Amino acid sequence: MQSRNKIIDDLSQLMTNAVGVAQGAKGEVETVLRSRLERWLAEQDFVTRDEFDAVKAMAQRAREENDALSKRLELLETKLSE
Secondary structure (H helix, E strand, O other): OHHHHHHHHHHHHHHHHHHHHHHHHHHHHHHHHHHHHHHHHHHOOOOOHHHHHHHHHHHHHHHHHHHHHHHHHHHHHHHHHO
């Protein structure tokens, strides 16, 4: 009976060790994947949100200025044709 408990204890210890190894491997894989993803993202030519917002604001101002100039031009052309 004592040997049977020893086998169960050994199997239990083996399973516990296997779970620990699997968790360690999972952590290592996550670390490697995260590192590679960060490196790939750094190599890409993506803009930051701040840069995007700044260019968007510039485009909006340019559009508004263009509209104002178009209206001014229409008024001037109307006056010239009178």
